[in-house]
Amino acid sequence: MESGVQHSDVLFCKERSKAFLRNAKKEAKKDIKKKVETLIKNPDVGPLLKTFKALTSTTSWLGHSYYRYYKSQIEKNEKDLTPFLTSEENDIIRKIISKDKKIVEGLGHEKIFSTIYKEALLSHSYSSFSSKFLLPRLQTVIVVLDGVFNELFSQSFFERSLKKLSQDMGTQFLIPKISGIKGTAINNEIIKKELYEYSLKSPTKKFWLLAYSKGGIDALHFISKNKSFAEDKIKGLSTLATPLLGTDKFSRGALKYLQSFQRKIDKGFFLTELQNSLNSKYQKLWFLNNYRKLPKNMFYSSLGFEANWKESHLWMLLTKLIFQSQKSNDGVVDTYDAHFPWFFPSIKLGTIPGHHLIGLRSTFQSQEAILEAHLIYLSFLGMID
Numbered sequence: 001m002e003s004g005v006q007h008s009d010v011l012f013c014k015e016r017s018k019a020f021l022r023n024a025k026k027e028a029k030k031d032i033k034k035k036v037e038t039l040i041k042n043p044d045v046g047p048l049l050k051t052f053k054a055l056t057s058t059t060s061w062l063g064h065s066y067y068r069y070y071k072s073q074i075e076k077n078e079k080d081l082t083p084f085l086t087s088e089e090n091d092i093i094r095k096i097i098s099k100d101k102k103i104v105e106g107l108g109h110e111k112i113f114s115t116i117y118k119e120a121l122l123s124h125s126y127s128s129f130s131s132k133f134l135l136p137r138l139q140t141v142i143v144v145l146d147g148v149f150n151e152l153f154s155q156s157f158f159e160r161s162l163k164k165l166s167q168d169m170g171t172q173f174l175i176p177k178i179s180g181i182k183g184t185a186i187n188n189e190i191i192k193k194e195l196y197e198y199s200l201k202s203p204t205k206k207f208w209l210l211a212y213s214k215g216g217i218d219a220l221h222f223i224s225k226n227k228s229f230a231e232d233k234i235k236g237l238s239t240l241a242t243p244l245l246g247t248d249k250f251s252r253g254a255l256k257y258l259q260s261f262q263r264k265i266d267k268g269f270f271l272t273e274l275q276n277s278l279n280s281k282y283q284k285l286w287f288l289n290n291y292r293k294l295p296k297n298m299f300y301s302s303l304g305f306e307a308n309w310k311e312s313h314l315w316m317l318l319t320k321l322i323f324q325s326q327k328s329n330d331g332v333v334d335t336y337d338a339h340f341p342w343f344f345p346s347i348k349l350g351t352i353p354g355h356h357l358i359g360l361r362s363t364f365q366s367q368e369a370i371l372e373a374h375l376i377y378l379s380f381l382g383m384i385d
Helices: 008-013 013-040 043-072 087-097 102-109 110-123 159-169 183-203 214-225 227-233 253-265 270-279 278-291 314-322 367-380
Strands: 142-146 207-212 232-242 299-306 347-353
Touching: 008 110, 008 270, 008 314, 013 043, 087 102, 087 110, 087 367, 102 110, 102 183, 110 347, 110 367, 142 159, 142 183, 183 214, 183 227, 207 214, 207 367, 214 227, 214 232, 214 278, 227 232, 232 367, 347 367
Parallel strands: 142 207, 207 232, 232 299, 299 347
Antiparallel strands: none
16 A cells, blocks of 8 residues: 555454454354254254354354454554545545546556555445445346355355345345365356356346356356357456466475375375366466457456465465465465456456455455445446446
């Protein structure tokens, strides 16, 4: 950020920390109560494991929330908020509200999106700050495509913010039950089945794919294999922290030896299909062979994250050790890899502070601000309605 007030000053402010803890306690109580009631009605192994999973995840969430709250209480007085948005950024906000699209040519997507995100972050951190933007009431259905190992988590990525958006604005969303441990071939069929079924029930509806991490790769393969449907029904694809040309991190360091061990023992043991979907050797070749075939009447946008140690999730601290990189990264994906290559027409929204698990229900990062920034900017560009 360019002003004296840093992203972390706003993200971890006292008011936001208190509100986050309050919401964590409310949701944790509701979650555990629901799981216990299910267990009482059906005292079997499945419900028991789900109850145990709920207890462990909510305990971790509450512990982190209490830590952030008490930390915010003992830190020094907070800085003046005014410098967080510079005079240039306030001018950008005024031009967006007045629908002056000339600023895109002059400033570029990254600067404008960053400004909208900062303004949204302020509005979700301080009750005294009201956003100048009006959120669009979408007719387009948001389709969230999860990343790897999504089954481990209590909710899908960005489900927390989508539920709030649905409650406040009536926004419709769909979360296909794709597998977090399978490759693109299987997930392509799952996406196809659920979108085709939805489209049959609501034939006038259009879709906006919001894809997180590997979900972005699954989305590209789905669009490629279902081009006619995509051209007719899909407005665009927005990727978040997706290694769009794959990553070589599975062939480096400790994971390189795990792969060698896997090949000697059992080819299906270490999720070969999943690795191939993410491996740059396979995905880069696939993209080069298929990008010209992707629909040209829909938009493609990308957003990357960059995490420092102070703002990282506990799991991200571990992944920074496992997936060591000298490049800027979010704990898993290098920020450079999170964008479409230069030769492919796309909207590069840039890189904002955040770790790879930014879409989790328990994340302290403001996924609400990220989602709203997408809605405001893509609506401003006329990409979604």
